[in-house]
Amino acid sequence: MHYAYPPRKSSNPPPYLPRSSRIPTIRRSHLRTIALFGAAIIVLIWLFSGGSKHSKRHAITGKPAVVVVTVFDDNDDSVYHKNIRENRVQYAEKHGYGTLLAKASDYDLGGSPASWAKVPAVRHAITKYPDCKYIWYLDQNAFIMNPHLKVEDYVMGASKLESSMLKDLPVVPPDSIIKTFMHLRGEDVEFVLSQDKEGLASGSFVIKNGEWAKFFLDTWFDPLYRSYNFQKAETHALEHIVQWHPTILSKLAIIPQRIINAYSSNDHGEQYKDGDIAVLFARCPGTGDKSCAKESERFSQQWRTSFSRA
Template identity: 25%
Template sequence: MSTNQRFSLPYSKGKLDDLNDVESHSEEYNNTYKPIKHQSIISRIRSYINQIISRTTNFALTYKKISLLLVTLICLSLFTSTPFIPHFAPTSPKVVIILAANEGGGVLKWKSPQEWSVERSSIANKKQYAKLHGYGITIKDMTIKKRYSHEWRESWVKVDIMKQAMREFPDSEWFWWLDLHTYIMEPQISLEQHFLNNLENATYRTLDGFNPLNLPTTIPYVDYSQPIDMVITQDCGGFNLGSFLMRRSSWSELLLDIWWDPAMYEQMHMQWEHNEQDALETLYSTNAWIRERVGFLPLRLINAFPPGACNDQADDPQYFFKNHDFVINMAGCEWGRDCWGEMEHYKALSKNLHKSWWHFW
């Protein structure tokens, strides 16, 4: 019997051509009705986004007035205080840096190129530090202004500026005043890390250990259990206000009001050599409620001096800058020293102290 012979089953047509037709039809079916593969997640997302954009566009074109009203309300909510939609404004900074400068020109005279350079360097330094740690910064004009009709009070301007800054940042806690001739040498250290998180242990409250002006060490009714609302330093000339901090409180508001009182100025301005500094020293010496909330930091913690400052104490290391001190204060450089040279020196020193090991230039 031939192996190629085919046998017909009872219900088959028994024809080879018919079998071939069935096979060809099955191939046709498979090719024509092949199942569709599932779309990827990205394709689905794109499809949904395109649908949303299409529907939004159609709605905006169909209902133009309603669309314009919605856009207006959203803009009012995001950029004004109109509370239609929750605002997404950033939280207020805990610390605000106050830098007294005069970006528009000279204070008593036209500024030289070196003075412009000092100002730019100081401002850039504070802006970079504030940005690094999420602090606020406000730059206040130090142009001399006649605050009252009968007097010039340029030396009291930092008291007024401190009050302005507290109004400008109503939800911030600490306000750090810095003179223009200062430079933050260790920008990687935050104030919280440096001393704010351990304020009671970082400061001293009485003048028993260090008292360059021989102020009264004790007065009646002082309660040193009160919190610290003002942080300052002492140098060879007394209180130093080139770098100091104030915490927002009712105590601070009252102190600033009294410190700015023109009656005090009128009585003592001929006797006070350092004006607002002498006024604060007098208030501290005679008022228990002021003394009990003032904390002193060692000078080099926020106010280190360069050589040339405090000449009469040139051998005392507690005043003068050493590598990795936090802030350098070039106090008095405009009186016989080179402010620009000192600023450039400490800028370069700070850069060199924090140069990465892989940098060779």
């Protein structure tokens, strides 16, 4: 016969017999011993497998202090580009900096515009110079003009950043509701760039080497963002992630444009003045009377004279 429910217990259960207090004590003792033994085994496996090496972060020595990175168009050996290469090398040699002068084709961009190459190029610089403290990315259409200014002091010095960073500023002008942090300290800044009249200006920026930099660059270069086909490619992608990722915004400092990103004319942003660290030929075409090469001619002799006197 099957019961729909289990049979009721007897209404007269046997008298309660207390268990010996020794049994749980022995069990707890055994469990504790087993747990400690297991933990010891796990630690030994971790140590012998090199886990401690993987978890230990690389201690950055700051040598060189800065790496200057520029990405050039492919198959262009013009006098103009040779001048730019010479400009970068002379500046780096004066301060003991490293350089990474690459071509866009050096990197697999997955069909994205060549301007995206700046992101893996900076990541490449970190791999090539793991002990550098900062990376200064500067577009090919630019000259470094003031050989006396050192990036680690003039741009990235904590006190310098404290006085120059623009706080509570719309990230994308003129009316973005996302603004730079009010209470960010100079010593906490990892990424520095400026704005021009249209938004963030990614033609010149400085990033501090470290785990955050790797995370940021990998995020920026994510295939998802490259697939969005932003009108201004990597620059619009940067504006997007800065506004939507507080982890990135919290390490960002926007500084006045002329500190690292002055333009050769005031059509698109603040114009270069003598003494500025660099001049960029913004929005210039590749050919014609207003080409980048033509625009550079009025600055070519000037930078050479400045460097010869340094």
